[in-house]
Amino acid sequence: MADLIWFRKDLRVEDHPALTQACCGAAPPEALYISTPRQWQDHAMAPIQADLLERAVNTLAEQLAVLGIRLHHLPLQEFSQVPQALHAFCRRHGIHRIHASEEPELNERRRDQQVIESGLELHLYPGHCILPPGSVVKGDGSPYRVFTPFRRAWMAQLRSVDLTPLPAPTGWQPLTKPAAIRLDTPKHSSELWPVGPGNAHQVLNRFVQQRMAHYQLNRDRPALEATSTLSPYLALGLISPRACLHAARGQDPEALEERPGGAFSWINELAWRDFYRHLLVQWPKLSKGKNFNSLADKVQWESGDDNFDAWCQGRTGFPLVDAAMRQLSQTGWMHNRLRMVAASFLTKNLLIDWRRGEHWFSQRLVDGDLAANNGGWQWSASTGCDAQPYFRIFNPVSQSKKFDPDGAFIRRYLPELAHLSDKAIHLPPESLRPADYPPPLVDLADSRRRALDRFSVMKREDY
Structure with a gap:
């Protein structure tokens, strides 16, 4: 009887x-990837992410073949349909135990x-x-609802546990190069994002060695190459968040100390990532498009x-x-500062539901992650x-003047x-505005007053 490693968003x-546990036996495990394109469409997966996914699955199949593990595609x-199909697969291949993330x-x-x-x-x-x-919970066992105390408790745990990333399994006799896997879903080229063996780690290492020290200073400048751009790899699990933390601490051993600096600021973003995922598990309504704040x-x-x-x-x-919106349509990615600016404009200045x-975004992001x-x-x-x-x-x-002062990103x-x-x-004045560029959709002062009036239903005493 064999073990099975079932890959999902951990490629x-x-x-x-x-995978480490599945490889503990004397014989290599079977490996499986299950594609569910109708489910992906229900989840609004972007065609560019679907393309990156297909490329990543094929890279994984080649890496596993080197280890002597065959990746099956179901x-x-x-x-x-998964339970019944898994039963049939396990019967065919003599599987008695399945391992998955x-x-x-x-x-x-x-x-x-x-x-x-x-069963x-x-x-x-x-x-x-x-x-x-x-x-990561409060003293009474309840989950955190505020990020800063969550981050402090999160970092306190990180200082006391060994989070050294696991190495790849040693492997068995290598297999021949596997046949290409094709995913039957709409795709759009993701060639801007290399996915060969080791590519994600190269992106990580280049960031921590060359840009992390200045991350806090430059991260909000969209015209600069100042962020890690690891989000597409993290979204599909081509690299683990623990590997990111380990690399940051390797470059700056004091990265977990709460002090001004690039390493701490970047690890703070990893903490936000964990925070949102913890919330998703604790409050399932977030997966249903519900407001967290009633x-x-x-x-x-x-x-x-x-x-x-x-x-x-x-x-x-x-x-x-x-x-920002054209960056998204052309590249499948948007700078984080601009995601906030674009989202604030839609929800506050235009008063359009955040769910839209x-x-x-989900339909277009190469790093789509719920x-x-x-x-x-x-x-x-x-x-x-x-x-x-x-x-x-x-x-x-104001955001444009502060974070793109010379207009370099806008011109791009x-x-x-x-x-x-x-x-x-x-904000081009009417006398200088080109004929092919539209006038402002709203008056900022008027739209701000409208938003404050509309959102006043959320007023609380602690505000």
């Missing part, structure tokens, strides 16, 4: 507890529970977070189809917002856990404005 051979349509999303957890209830022996292992959901249920959103379409197309008349923006996408949108819309106060509204012109994605001066490019 790597290093720092993989489930094409289904949706999660409801935990996933935080509700549908994925329900799928795994149905597999267990069907299969499924062992789940942590790995999608640095510290698993439920392990006061937000009273907010009256605008239908605003024309305004929503203008936002989607990068035609709002506010250059930083438009450049979240769905649009926990991060939902967490970021609800933070910007003031509907989430420890979100920005409802009265905080990003001014896209809005060539029709490239000729404008550094002063005019942030």
Whole structure:
């Protein structure tokens, strides 16, 4: 009887507890990837992420073949088909035990529970977070609802546990190069993101060695290559968050000390990633498109189809917002500062439901991840856990002047404005506005007053 390693969003051979356990026997385990394109479409997976996924699965198959492990592909349509198909696969291959990584999303957890209830022996292992959901709690055992105390407790644990990444298994006799796996789902080229063996670690090492020290200073400047750009790899599990933490601490041994500096600031972002994933497990309603803060249920959103379409197309008349949206459409990725600016503009200045923006992002992001996408949108819309106060509204012109002062990022994605001066490019006056660039969709002062009035239903005494 053999063991099976079932790969999901953990497409790597290093720092993989489930794979390590599956390889403890004398014989190599079988490996399996199950594709569910109808489920992916229900989850609004972007075609660019689907392409990256296909490339990553094939890279994984080649890495496993070197280790003497064959990766099988089981094409289904949706999660409801998984238990029966797994039973049949296990019978064919003499599998008695299945090893897999935990996933935080509700549908994925329900799928795994149905597999267990069907009678299969499924062992789940942590790995999608640095510290698993439920392990960072208050003294009374309840989960944190505020990020800063969560981060402090999270970091205190990190200082006292060994989080050295697991090595790849030693392996058996190598196999011949596997046949290509094709995923039957719409795809769009993800060639900007290399996925060969070791590529994710190369991106990580280049960041921690060359840019991490200046991360806090430069991270909000979208024209600079100042962020790690690891999010697409983390979203599909091509690299583990623990490996990211380990590399940061290797470069800066004091990275977990709460002090100004690039390493601490970047690890703070890893803490946010864990925080949102812990919330997703603790409050399943977040996987259902519900507001975390129930006061937000009273907010009256605008239908605003024309305004929503203008936002989607990068035609709002506010250059930083438009450049951000065009970056998303052209590359499948958006700078984090700009995600906040674009989300604030949609939800506060246009008063359009954050769920529409979240769905649009999910359909286009190469790094699509429910926990991060939902967490970021609800933070910007003031509907989430420890979100920005409802009265905080990003001014896209002020943000542009502060974080793209010379307009370099705007010029990259809005060539029709490239000729404008550094002063005019942030909000072109009518006399200088090109004929092919739209006027501002709203008056910022008026839209701010409208937002404060509309969101006043969320007013609390502690504000």
